[in-house]
Amino acid sequence: xxxxxxxxxxxxxxxxxxxxxxxxxxxxxxxxxxxxxxxxxxxxxxxxxxxxxxxxxxxxxxxxxxxxxxxxxxxxxxxxxxxxxxxxxxxxxxxxxxxxxxxxxxxxxxxxxxxxxxxxxxxxxxxxxxxxxxxxxxxxxxxxxxxxxxxxxxxxxxxxxxxxxxxxxxxxxxxxxxxxxxxxxxxxxxxxxxxxxxxxxxxxxxxxxxxxxxxxxxxxxxxxxxxxxxxxxxxxxxxxxxxxxxxxxxxxxxxxxxxxxxxxxxxxxxxxxxxxxxxxxxxxxxxxxxxxxxxxxxxxxxxxxxxxx
Numbered sequence: 001x002x003x004x005x006x007x008x009x010x011x012x013x014x015x016x017x018x019x020x021x022x023x024x025x026x027x028x029x030x031x032x033x034x035x036x037x038x039x040x041x042x043x044x045x046x047x048x049x050x051x052x053x054x055x056x057x058x059x060x061x062x063x064x065x066x067x068x069x070x071x072x073x074x075x076x077x078x079x080x081x082x083x084x085x086x087x088x089x090x091x092x093x094x095x096x097x098x099x100x101x102x103x104x105x106x107x108x109x110x111x112x113x114x115x116x117x118x119x120x121x122x123x124x125x126x127x128x129x130x131x132x133x134x135x136x137x138x139x140x141x142x143x144x145x146x147x148x149x150x151x152x153x154x155x156x157x158x159x160x161x162x163x164x165x166x167x168x169x170x171x172x173x174x175x176x177x178x179x180x181x182x183x184x185x186x187x188x189x190x191x192x193x194x195x196x197x198x199x200x201x202x203x204x205x206x207x208x209x210x211x212x213x214x215x216x217x218x219x220x221x222x223x224x225x226x227x228x229x230x231x232x233x234x235x236x237x238x239x240x241x242x243x244x245x246x247x248x249x250x251x252x253x254x255x256x257x258x259x260x261x262x263x264x265x266x267x268x269x270x271x272x273x274x275x276x277x278x279x280x281x282x283x284x285x286x287x288x289x290x291x292x293x294x295x296x297x298x299x300x301x302x303x304x305x306x307x308x309x
Contacts, residue, residue, distance in 0.1 A: 012112050013102040015066065022094045026084040028064065030073045031113050033131040036149060040078045040127075041087070051082055055089035065101040065112055074101070074109075075116040125153040125165075132165045136173065146186045147176060155194040158253065161294065161305035171303055175201035182214045189217075192252035193238065196259030199293070203300040204267060212263045226274055230266025233274060234259050257292050 030037070044051035051059075062076030073080055076096075082088035103109045129150030133139050142148040160168035175198050189197065200208045212230055215221070221232035228236070237258055241251065262272055297304035 011104075012065075012108050015100045015102055018098045018100055019095050020098050022083055022090055022096060025062065025073075025076075025096045025098065026080045028071055028073050028080070030077050030080075031065070031109060033110060033113060033135045036127055036130045037077045037081050039149070041081050041085075044078055044082070045087060051079065051088045053089070055091060059088075060091045060096045061099075062096050063099045063101070063116065065103045065109060067103050067109065071100070072109075074113050125163075126150045128165050129153060129156065129169065132169050136169065138169075138173065138176065141177065142180045144180050144183055147180055147184070151186075152191075152194055154249075154252070155191050155198060158256070158293070159195040159198040160303070161297070164306050167306055172198050172202065178206060178209045179213065182209060182217050184213070184217050188235075188238070190238065190241075190247075190252070190255070192255035193234070193259050195252065195256040195293075196263065199256075199296065199302070200260055200263045202302050203296075204263075207267060208263060212266050227271045228274065230262040230270075230272060233262045233272035236274060237262075253293070260292075260296060 041051070043049060046052070059079055062079065063074050064071050065074045066072075079088065083090055101112055103112055126149070129152070130139065133142075133148075133150055139148055146152070156165075156168050156172065157163055160171050162168050178201055179197055184197075197208075197213055201213070215229070216231035216234055219231075219235065221235065222229040223232050238255065241247075241255055246255075265272065294304050296302075
């Protein structure tokens with residue numbers, strides 16, 4: 001069926017449907033905010049994955065948008081990659097049915113993509129981060145795997161005060177790039193510590209990376225009796241958390257606040273005095289003050305929350 005334009009107005013326009021050869025479809029450019037297609041395909045090919053086994057007719061129903069005369073895949077990225085790599089069963093007739101839309105801006109492309117995404121509820125928050133990172137060029141710029149794959153959803157939300165990836169990622173972009181420069185070890189940067197890294201690097205810039213997070217990542221510790229430098233103190237507290245199996249939202253906020261505190265003290269040239277560890281419930285109560293993160297941001301002029309300008 002030939003594409004027939006149904007509206008002359010601006011905004012998203014449904015042009016109609018088109019039969020397209022599979023090879024042609026698979027070679028179309030993707031919507032640039034698409035999530036981690038490679039990871040989605042890997043999951044879809046697991047024993048209970050939705051693209052395993054014989055071809056299902058619904059697989060051949062896909063969607064695309066046209067902008068400035070160029071057609072892009074907007075729904076069916078995972079199937080396109082699977083077909084292109086020969087990993088999923090193709091349509092017997094080698095054709096797909098494409099619903100085609102016209103968009104006129106990045107915002108309209110995002111809106112259209114989200115209608116498919118929301119309808120399927122198929123993408124988690126990390127995928128949203130990955131898609132935004134790809135649009136920002138970060139997936140090509142970052143070298144550390146867990147950062148490049150957007151595996152820091154909670155840390156991003158809690159260190160910026162907003163669930164909006166469009167707001168939060170631009171705020172931490174420079175911090176991400178600077179942190180990536182030391183190739184952070186994921187095992188040392190649990191969620192709460194990563195939150196603190198984002199916040200302190202945003203506040204203090206490269207100084208925080210060079211003087212605190214770099215030594216912490218390299219385990220470059222200075223310990224003299226019960227006195228130690230900030231990186232050593234953070235590692236000691238983190239090891240205690242791990243030993244006591246302290247994980248969860250409140251625990252991550254608590255260790256974030258502790259890491260922020262020792263980072264600031266370390267940058268000010270202070271050493272940390274550690275006595276015997278308190279009972280963990282008392283320690284969490286002492287460390288945890290939910291107002292501290294917003295207050296820290298306000299004091300240092302950092303944007304926090306969706307409404308910040």
